[in-house]
Amino acid sequence: MTNTTAATERSALSDEKSPLGWSDLPASLYIKIAIVGLLFYGFYYQEINSIVRQWLDPSWSHGFLIPLFSLYFLHQRKEPILSLTARPSYVAGLAGLLFFLGLYVLNIVQFKFGYGRPLIMLASLGAVVLFLGGWSLIKYTWLPIGYLFFAIPLPSRLYSQLTIPMRRWAAEVAAIILNLVPELEANCQGVVIDVIYRGQPMEPGLDVAEACSGMRLLMAFVALGVAMAYLHERPLWHRLVLLLSTVPIAIFCNIVRVTVTGFIYILWDPRYAQGVYHDMLGLAMLPLAFALYGLLGWIMGNLYVEEEAAVAEEIIVRKNNRPSPGEGPQ
Numbered sequence: 001m002t003n004t005t006a007a008t009e010r011s012a013l014s015d016e017k018s019p020l021g022w023s024d025l026p027a028s029l030y031i032k033i034a035i036v037g038l039l040f041y042g043f044y045y046q047e048i049n050s051i052v053r054q055w056l057d058p059s060w061s062h063g064f065l066i067p068l069f070s071l072y073f074l075h076q077r078k079e080p081i082l083s084l085t086a087r088p089s090y091v092a093g094l095a096g097l098l099f100f101l102g103l104y105v106l107n108i109v110q111f112k113f114g115y116g117r118p119l120i121m122l123a124s125l126g127a128v129v130l131f132l133g134g135w136s137l138i139k140y141t142w143l144p145i146g147y148l149f150f151a152i153p154l155p156s157r158l159y160s161q162l163t164i165p166m167r168r169w170a171a172e173v174a175a176i177i178l179n180l181v182p183e184l185e186a187n188c189q190g191v192v193i194d195v196i197y198r199g200q201p202m203e204p205g206l207d208v209a210e211a212c213s214g215m216r217l218l219m220a221f222v223a224l225g226v227a228m229a230y231l232h233e234r235p236l237w238h239r240l241v242l243l244l245s246t247v248p249i250a251i252f253c254n255i256v257r258v259t260v261t262g263f264i265y266i267l268w269d270p271r272y273a274q275g276v277y278h279d280m281l282g283l284a285m286l287p288l289a290f291a292l293y294g295l296l297g298w299i300m301g302n303l304y305v306e307e308e309a310a311v312a313e314e315i316i317v318r319k320n321n322r323p324s325p326g327e328g329p330q
Helices: 002-017 027-055 058-064 066-076 078-083 090-111 116-151 156-178 215-231 236-268 275-320
Strands: 184-189 192-197 200-207
Touching: 027 058, 027 116, 058 066, 058 116, 058 215, 066 078, 066 116, 066 215, 078 116, 090 116, 116 215, 156 184, 156 192, 156 236, 192 236, 200 236, 215 236, 215 275, 236 275
Parallel strands: none
Antiparallel strands: 184 192, 192 200
16 A cells, blocks of 8 residues: 555656646647637638748748747747646737727728738737737747748838849949959949950840849848747847848848859859759858858857856856965965
8 A cells, every 4th residue: 555655646746747748738728729720710811821822932932931930939938838827818809809800801991001911910810819818828929929920921012122222232242253353344233244254245244133132031031030049048139149140141141142143154154043053052042141140159159158157267266265264364
């Protein structure tokens, strides 16, 4: 009898220490989540289907990864989410949900602002979480919900307006670097680089197309920067620097891409500067961007560790220099 009691106590202690998992949630809760999800999709199915279709465009293909990152963020906060006592906010949550649903319908009928429709959908998702889980659940889910913003493609007009200056910057810098090559003259005309090599003009000129603007790399890398800044345990200023660095790193990598494309076009073979080869070169910029981002994080991480080690060493030295009790000054 004693052995049975001891085994029961050990089992109870083991159960208390074991972390909670998603499988510990009751099946009824998953059924409720499925029902709410189907209702949400039923109301916003046009927006969801439209966004997924846009992800099929190579410029926004990173959108398929964004929901997976959001789910991973939720998993990282698994223990506090599973251990909290949900207190639904029926008043604020229902009021917010009704407001956003009405705004969505009004936008379709009256305002007709296309980009606002998926944004309202995300706000409605937050209102649903508030309605069912309360502010305590919003505390742990606001970032996974807000992170879905990176999965929403920009409006075509705004996308074009943002790509034009980026294309010009890449063309101008690439032309400067190309001019360093002997017997090569490169002149930038807007987003087109006119090239004269060994006295012979090359036709057509090197056009920095919209696909070469670096916008795809920029959007994907900013989304990654937010994820890395959130997941890594770093001081706040480290996270801000890493987040802000995503923009110049993406622009720099795109300039490298355009410049390398120019060298291939002029010094090697123009056919290797277009088509599938051009796309492969664009994909090669992602490892470069990740390497630069990781290098920056490593530098800041080492500086922080060295500072901590220096402080700890100073404390140890001072402690060792103190006279022992009963000892007088030497």
